[in-house]
Each structure stands twice: as C-alpha cells, then as structure tokens.
Amino acid sequence: MSERAIHRQTGVPARKRDGNGAARPNDADEIDLDALVGHAGYAVRRFQIWIFQDFVKTLSEVDIRPTQYSAMTVIGANPGLTQMAVAKRLGIERARLVHLLDSLESRRLVKRIKSKADRRSHALHLTAQGTTALAKFKRLAAEHERHVEAKIGKENREHLLRILACFT
Amino acid sequence: MSERAIHRQTGVPARKRDGNGAARPNDADEIDLDALVGHAGYAVRRFQIWIFQDFVKTLSEVDIRPTQYSAMTVIGANPGLTQMAVAKRLGIERARLVHLLDSLESRRLVKRIKSKADRRSHALHLTAQGTTALAKFKRLAAEHERHVEAKIGKENREHLLRILACFT
DNA sequence: TATTGTTATACTCTATAACTATA
DNA sequence: TATAGTTATAGAGTATAACAATA
Numbered sequence: 219m220s221e222r223a224i225h226r227q228t229g230v231p232a233r234k235r236d237g238n239g240a241a242r243p244n245d246a247d248e249i250d251l252d253a254l255v256g257h258a259g260y261a262v263r264r265f266q267i268w269i270f271q272d273f274v275k276t277l278s279e280v281d282i283r284p285t286q287y288s289a290m291t292v293i294g295a296n297p298g299l300t301q302m303a304v305a306k307r308l309g310i311e312r313a314r315l316v317h318l319l320d321s322l323e324s325r326r327l328v329k330r331i332k333s334k335a336d337r338r339s340h341a342l343h344l345t346a347q348g349t350t351a352l353a354k355f356k357r358l359a360a361e362h363e364r365h366v367e368a369k370i371g372k373e374n375r376e377h378l379l380r381i382l383a384c385f386t
Numbered sequence: 387m388s389e390r391a392i393h394r395q396t397g398v399p400a401r402k403r404d405g406n407g408a409a410r411p412n413d414a415d416e417i418d419l420d421a422l423v424g425h426a427g428y429a430v431r432r433f434q435i436w437i438f439q440d441f442v443k444t445l446s447e448v449d450i451r452p453t454q455y456s457a458m459t460v461i462g463a464n465p466g467l468t469q470m471a472v473a474k475r476l477g478i479e480r481a482r483l484v485h486l487l488d489s490l491e492s493r494r495l496v497k498r499i500k501s502k503a504d505r506r507s508h509a510l511h512l513t514a515q516g517t518t519a520l521a522k523f524k525r526l527a528a529e530h531e532r533h534v535e536a537k538i539g540k541e542n543r544e545h546l547l548r549i550l551a552c553f554t
Numbered sequence: 555t556a557t558t559g560t561t562a563t564a565c566t567c568t569a570t571a572a573c574t575a576t577a
Numbered sequence: 578t579a580t581a582g583t584t585a586t587a588g589a590g591t592a593t594a595a596c597a598a599t600a
Contacts, residue, residue, distance in 0.1 A: 230538075244471035251475075252463035253524055253552060254456055258534050258543055259437040261550035263452070264477060266434045267568090268553060269427040283589080284431070288422055295420035302558060303412035309432060311591065316560060330559095338558040356421050366426050368588045375426055375548045381542045382429035385436060386419060423563085435591090470581060479568065484583060499597040506576045557600070566591075577580070 269366060276362040282355050289318055290344065293328060294352050298341040300333070306309065327351055425472050437534060444530040450523050453478065457486055458512065461496060466509040468501070495519055 245334050254260045273284050282290075288308055293299060301319065305312040320341070324327040327348035330340040344352060422428045441452050450458075456476055461467060469487065473480040487510070490496040495516035498508040512520060535543050 221593085244474050245586095246471070247470065249460060249467065249475045250463040252459050253527065254459055255554060256547070257527065257531060258546055259434075259452060259530075260456060261547055262434050262437060263552050264553040266427070266430050267549045269430060269476060273427055284427060285590085288428060291420050291422055292417060295418040299417065300412050300558075303414070303417065307414050307417045309435060311593090312559070313561080314590070315517055318432065336558080336600070340559075359421065362427075363425060364545050370549055372554070377545065378426055378549055379424070379429055381538055381546055382433050384538070385390060385432040386423060386429050453567085468581075479570090480582070481570085481584080483568070504577075504581080506574095508582075555600100558597105558598085560598105561594100561596080563593080563595105564591100565593105565600075566589100568587100570586080570588105571584100573584075574582085575580100575588105576582100577578100 268369070272365050273359070273362050276365065277355065277358045280315060280351070280355055280358065285318060286322060287355055289315070290322065290327065290348065290352050290355065293342045294344050294349065297343050300339040301342065302339070304342065322348075392518050436537070439531050441530050442525070444533065445523065445526045448519070448523060448526065453486060454490060455523055455527060457483070458490065458495065458516065458523065461510045462512050462517065465511050468507040469510065470507070472510065492518075 249262075270284060273287075277283075277287070285308075289304060292304055292307060293370075299307075301315055302312060304310070305315045310318070317322060319330065323330060326345050329343050329345055329348075331339050331343060333339045363375075370378070404502075419428075438452060441455075445451075445455070453476075457472060458538060460472055460475060469476075469483055470480055472478070473483045478486070487496060487498065494513050497511050497513050497516075499511060501507045503507050531543075538546070
C-alpha cells in the first residue's frame, strides 16, 4: 500500500497526478475554496439550501413548501389582504403568487373573495380547514427551527435573526 | 383629507374595509409577519435574494453569475479538478455543472482536458484568458462584498461568516 | 392612464433518471 | 458492477411582457 493518504470512504487515493501536470485534490476536504471563504453570499447560499431542505423534509408529511407556508402565515395573520399586498410584502412576483394560491385554493386551505370595494382585487382568507392546518404547519415549522438551532447554536441563531432583521 | 393615515408614496389610504368584514392592511409596513419573524429561513431567504441581485448587478459588465464565479474560483485555485469533485465541493448537481461549464468553455474561460489517468473524467483548467478574467471578476466580487458590508455592517458581516463557516 | 389579477414565455436552479464510455 | 460525464425531463423560482376588467 502506498504512503499516500487514502480516502476514508472510497479507498481512492486522495491526490494524484493525471499526466497533465496538475495536482488533482479531488478529495472534497482538500479543495481550496480560495476567495469564496470571504464571500457572505456563498455561505448564505449553502446555509439557505440546507435550511430549505430541512424545512421541506420536516413538513413533508403535510406537503407544504416554504413559500406556501409564508403566504398562509401572512394571510392568517392579516385576513383580507389583496394578492398584490401579499406579493409585495413577501417579495414574491405577483404572477408567481397566482399559481401558488391556485394550489392552496384547490386544497381548500385558502379562499379568494371578490372585493366589493375594488372589484379588480381579491380579499384573501384562510378557510376553516386552512386555519386548522396552519396551526399544524406552525408546530412542524417550529420543529424545523429547532433543527436550525441544533445546527448553528441557540445564540448564533438569535444573533443571525437580529443581523438580518432589516431584510424581513 | 381624511384623518386616516395616508401612504407616503401612493397617497392611498393605508387601511380600509372591503365589505367582507376584514380589515385590509394592504400597506406593506402594516402587514404582520406573525410566525415568520422567528424563522431564520425566512430572513436568510430574503437576504440571499438581495445578495444575489446585488452580485449579478455588480458583475453585470462581465456577465458572470454567482455559480459561474464560484466554479471558476475553485478551478482557478485547484487546477485539474474533475467535474465530480467541483460539483461535490460546491454542492451543485453534476448534471447542472455540465451546462455551466459548457457556457464557460464556449467563452474560452475554462477548458476540459481528457484525463490520461482515468479516461472517463476531465481535468478542469482556466484558460490564460480565464485567469485574467477571473482576476477582474474577483475585484468586482470584492466590490459587491463591500455593498454587503455597507448594508449590514462590518462586524455583522464578519460575525455572519463565522456563524455560517460550518456550511462552506 | 394606472392597477389587479391573469396568462404566457424564457431562463435559472433543483432533483431525478437513464444512457455511454470507461473502470 | 460501479463511476464520470452527458442528456433529458419535471417542478420551483425569477423576471418579463401583455391582456382584460376595473379604477
């Protein structure tokens, strides 16, 4: 056996020459991220992917994704909002919100009511079923939040929320 | 003029009844985010969108997006990496990386070299032109990073990097 | 004229599955 | 049989533009 480091899982040499004159550190923990380590955006993107996947997994039994959850939460707390208001508040394209509400409405979680004051717009409400469901979604989302806490630490999570409060 | 609060920009009444019995706080700063304020994922998502857009805008003159930048940076610092190694290290699907490299290769920024050691794989390198270009991309990315610093503060940015270091 | 909701299009990104050529 | 790269597909998300109904 060579004196060269062997990858723990694959048993493949961690580094070798390929005949093109370049070292090939194809073992993930040896690859230099270079400038990326100083970019907040890179860390945030990786974190966001982790959070997204944990959220989807934790709420998989109710089949609710983050954007659906955020829309229902805002509608639940502010019954009667128009689609424009929800879209602006959450930073979602109004065209995108149409499909999102279509899916929630077809599941009888949300309803659109024609506004009498401005007949162009809809007043958004949770259905009775939607209200019950949202309570469960919130319990599962709180469980997801505990996963975040376990991953980065209680104080770090709270600090993060304070740092990013200006974006909400 | 009514005594009711008027929206600063639109001059539209901030709150009104729509005849469906529900208050409609359709003014963005009056809408209650409810449980969302306690979710790290919501804040992170909003932050990530802001960062993404600022990055794309700051690097628009060179037409480079965050994922392209991260791939070129890693290839530049680790010449000879295989596609699999880059994909795993950056958390990109290997199928997605194919198209990403196609576009970089067609712009003569990156080249694939058939590996002699394992003829299934490619060794990735920057071209001379790619090396020069990456230096400019890095200068612009540093400028973007200063925008982040200006937005959340120097210390908060550094703290954020430390908190999220475990995801890079 | 401007706005709300809608439809449509295009492009990015994520997530798979399957194919090929190699190992 | 397993892996690297590729191709293809589907769904989510982003970014536009245009249209009908209404203001």
